[in-house]
Amino acid sequence: MEINLISDTVTRPSKGMLDAMMRAKVGDDVFKNDPTLNELEDKVAKLFNMEAALFFPSGTMANQTAIKIHTQPGDQVICDKYAHIYNYEGGGVSFNSGASCKLVDGHRGMMTAEQVETAINPPDFYHSPLTRLVAIENTTNKGGGACWSFKELERIKAVCNKHNLGYHLDGARLWNALAATVETTEQYGSLFDTISVCLSKGLGCPIGSVLVGSNENMQKALRIRKILGGGMRQVGYLAAAGIYALDHNRNRLSEDHKRAKELGICLTNCDWVKQVEPVETNIVIFELDTALTSEEKLVSYLAAKKISIINMGHGKLRMVTHLDYTKEMHDIVLASLKAF
Numbered sequence: 001m002e003i004n005l006i007s008d009t010v011t012r013p014s015k016g017m018l019d020a021m022m023r024a025k026v027g028d029d030v031f032k033n034d035p036t037l038n039e040l041e042d043k044v045a046k047l048f049n050m051e052a053a054l055f056f057p058s059g060t061m062a063n064q065t066a067i068k069i070h071t072q073p074g075d076q077v078i079c080d081k082y083a084h085i086y087n088y089e090g091g092g093v094s095f096n097s098g099a100s101c102k103l104v105d106g107h108r109g110m111m112t113a114e115q116v117e118t119a120i121n122p123p124d125f126y127h128s129p130l131t132r133l134v135a136i137e138n139t140t141n142k143g144g145g146a147c148w149s150f151k152e153l154e155r156i157k158a159v160c161n162k163h164n165l166g167y168h169l170d171g172a173r174l175w176n177a178l179a180a181t182v183e184t185t186e187q188y189g190s191l192f193d194t195i196s197v198c199l200s201k202g203l204g205c206p207i208g209s210v211l212v213g214s215n216e217n218m219q220k221a222l223r224i225r226k227i228l229g230g231g232m233r234q235v236g237y238l239a240a241a242g243i244y245a246l247d248h249n250r251n252r253l254s255e256d257h258k259r260a261k262e263l264g265i266c267l268t269n270c271d272w273v274k275q276v277e278p279v280e281t282n283i284v285i286f287e288l289d290t291a292l293t294s295e296e297k298l299v300s301y302l303a304a305k306k307i308s309i310i311n312m313g314h315g316k317l318r319m320v321t322h323l324d325y326t327k328e329m330h331d332i333v334l335a336s337l338k339a340f
């Protein structure tokens, strides 16, 4: 049995999802004629109580489009130093938007309202880039699946209002944050100008992300998506997977969180582990005691048992739980870690 804990993107569509995809009514979405895609976009917009939604082939394209909506070349985006938009989107902020990032030294990928306010360049000081946008990530990827305090997000919103800045949420794993906290999609919708969510992570779709926002912003997004080559035709097959995922795979996310917590506890009790980062959702990041072992030793020991995890370097490793990680696999992983 192959056990893949590399990411929550490794899932394959379930039988139920594949059936839903096969049954989908489709049309040409470039002409806005795909009924299933229209249904998915309406469903996600309603969920967040926002005016409109737009489907994307990837979270990266959804984020990059949002950044392009909010900025002009030369402008600056404030984000945490761990941000996916800065670290893992191929330099797209500068490539696509001609904008730069002002990195904030936050905690586990999260900034404070004070840090954000300090990072804003005075708009009348024409020597520095014009600050236009604040980009948040929830849960934080490089921050180990940490969830923001909604209070802090509200305080940052007040800073954005005061300084007339756009407010974007990279919610690739917002579903996980919502499962781990008390807030609702509507609350998030009321706070941000644009939100991107992934269907291909915790929810188990093969492909797909959705951007939500105002009619005006989604109209702009439609043009930018076209420019980026993201206009797709009979995309209802993918939308059907998204609808199925929202209806069937959201409630079970807490199972992934429970197993991740159990992995965290197991690792805490291993003497070769120096530290386990607090496990809040489905990501477990831990650091080895390099006097006792090495990343390579652990990774190859687990690989021999057909268990894959990610070596992040500097003594740190990562495991991510997901829809295809079963109880049976979980027991094997726990036993294997204890026996190392």
Ligand SMILES: *Cc1c(COP(=O)(O)O)cnc(C)c1O
Pocket (backbone or CB within 6 Å): 057, 058, 059, 060, 061, 063, 084, 085, 137, 139, 140, 141, 170, 172, 173, 198, 200, 209
């Ligand atoms: C995965 C991810 C994305 C988007 O990734 P794609 O692979 O382009 O879908 C964006 N932001 C964060 C935080 C992510 O984890």
